[in-house]
Amino acid sequence: MDPHAETLQRLRNTFNSGRTRPEAFRAAQxxxxxxxxxxxxxxxxxxLADDLRKAPFEAEVSELSICRSEINLALNNLHSWMQDQPVDTNLATRLDAAFIRKEPFGLVLIISPWNYPLNLAVVPLVGAIAAGNCVVLKPSELSRGVERIMAEVLPRYLDPSCFAVVLGGPQETASLLENKFDYIFFTGSTRVGKLVMAAAARHLTPVTLELGGKNPCYVDDAVDVQTVANRLAWARFFNAGQTCVAPDYVLCSAGTRDRLLPAxxxxxxxxxxxxxxxxxxLGRIVSPKHFHRLRALLGSGRLVIGxxxxxxxxxxxxxxxxxxxxDEPVMREEIFGPILPILTVGGLDEAIAFINRQDKPLALYAFSTRSQVVRHVLDRTSSGGFCGNDGILHITLTSLPFGGVGPSGMGNYHGRFSFDTFSHHRGCLLRRPGLEKLNSLxxxxxxxxxxxxxxxTVEIxxxxCCALL
Structure with a gap:
């Protein structure tokens, strides 16, 4: 017997009743x-301290603050986000109403990871609630302290007829994915993302996959090396390097490398x-398994710091x-730890060629005091997100979509993009019942x-256009 059947049916019944659709209900949740x-x-x-030995400062900045911002933004804008969006009509429908209605998908599954166990569970949850869905949340079993709070405390605040937490490891997640959902939002590794997508395909369920990858960082010769070192070290070693958008490796000239190392x-x-x-x-690695994997990567290249x-x-x-x-092990997988490899290249074009040989990353970084260099990297590459002259900071902007491309993911969220991700954009045309003679053609x-x-009447x-000769 399916252990989740009763819970899922309860949530479906609630959604079908229309309970989650009114703006007042969404705002209250x-x-x-x-x-x-x-x-x-x-x-x-x-x-968070127990799970990852995360410093209170880091936890406040990267977990609690981001969640509060997302909630406040959604509450501030929920009414306007929910409004029908009028669209242009053609001559044949000039007297009619055409619009896009943002309607909830229904029963949504959110599978969140362990590295930012609060942020990466709550932020998509905000979007799912704002869009009017019922939600099953599956937190990671590796971040046990946060998982326990999600399971024991969060249901006291949210309507239990619309929201549920499911616990367990890979086996329980696989069992959960046997069921039909109306949308699945997954954050985690590319390997598991493929399994989630395969499970979703059996029910033709749409998905957002927030995956990882190896995020390149190009450092130009024209830089203030200490500024670069400060920002690079902060972005790489924040949360003990267990950040999906952290710079995963550096590309620079041999001369810049020699200046960068002491910095x-x-x-x-x-x-x-x-x-x-x-x-x-400085945090700690989440589990012995991840620790042993990272320790094995230290055999690549030559150790110069740490x-x-x-x-x-x-x-x-x-x-x-x-x-x-x-081709070394540290370059064949996402590191997800406080290890930063530096590879030397002959120049900007060689760095771009190297980046473009790899899978498209979740984030890409370029440092230079010459704006044309940063722009050139931006123009000649593709990635989920891009940040010039800093690391990670672009994901703090709710005005920017966050998500991958290709192997680093599909779909995006944050701010308004979260609401849109969890909404079906329903195209609607309301025609006048009369004026039938106009249709005779x-x-x-x-x-x-x-x-x-x-x-x-129908063709664009x-x-x-005027061209100057």
Whole structure:
């Protein structure tokens, strides 16, 4: 017997009743989600510290604050987002009403990961609630403290007839995916993303896949190396490197590498002290399995900064590798830890060629004091997101869509994009019941003499343009 059948049927019945559609209901659920964050702030910070030894500063900035912003933005704009969107008509429908209606999909499944277990669960949940859906949330079993709060506390705030949390590991997730959902939102690895997409295909369920990949970072010769080192070290080692949009490797000339290394060493020392293991601001690896995988990657290239590990603490020091080759293990998979390989290239064109040989990444970074260099990298490459002269910061803008392209994902969210992701855009035309004589041109028996007039009423004409000779 399907262990989830009763829960899913309860949620479907609620959705079919129309309970989640009114604006007032959606707003009330979003307000309740905000209260959940406020009332349980200390408990959530403690759980994030237990799961990842995440510093309160990092947890506040990257988890709680982002969630609050998304909730507030949705509440501020929910009324306008829900409005029908009028569209242009042609001559044949000039007297009628044509519009796009944003309607909820129905029963939505959100599968969230462990690296930002609050942010990456709540932010899509905001979009799903704002769009009027019922939701099943499947948090990661690896971030046990946050998972427990999601399962035990969050349901006290949200309407249980519209929302449920399902616990368990890969086996339970696979069982859950046997069921039919109206939309699936998954954040995690590319490998698991393929399994989710295959399961969704059996029911023709639409999906958003927020995956990962190897995010390149090009550093031009024309830079202030200490500024670059500060921003690069912060972006790479934030959350112990367990960030899907963290710079995964650096491409630069040999000369720039030699200038960058002491600046990176200085940044690491300033951020985390002489012994980063003792720093309260450096997190830990989530599990022994991930720790062993990262420790094996330290054999690639040549170690120049860091490299220390402690299995008992699941500690990996902020690490920089040089003389790394394209085919070494550290370059064949997403690192997802505090390890930064540096590869040397002959110049900008070689760096772009290297980037374009790889799968399209989730994020791409370029540093240069010459704006034309940053623009050139932007113009000649493709990625889910792009940030010039910094790392990660682009994802803090709710005005920008966040998502991958190709192997790094499909679909996007954040802000208005979350609402649109969880909404079916229904094309609607409301015609007048009268004026039937105007329709006679399209009815059989067809008259060739009327074809030209009919086409002029429905066909878009090319605008005339003036060219200066």
């Amino acid at each position: 979003l307000e309740a989600l905000g209260r959940f964050l406020r009332d349980n702030r200390d408990r959530l910070l403690g759980a 990176l060493q200085a940044a690491v020392r300033r951020f985390y002290g002489e012994d980063p293991r003792r720093s309260p601001d 490299g220390q590990t402690d299995e008992e603490e699941l500690y990996v020091a902020p690490t920089v590798l040089v003389d790394v080759k394209e 399209r009815y059989p028996p067809y008259a060739q003499r009327g074809l030209g007039l009919l086409l002029r 004409q090319r605008r005339e």
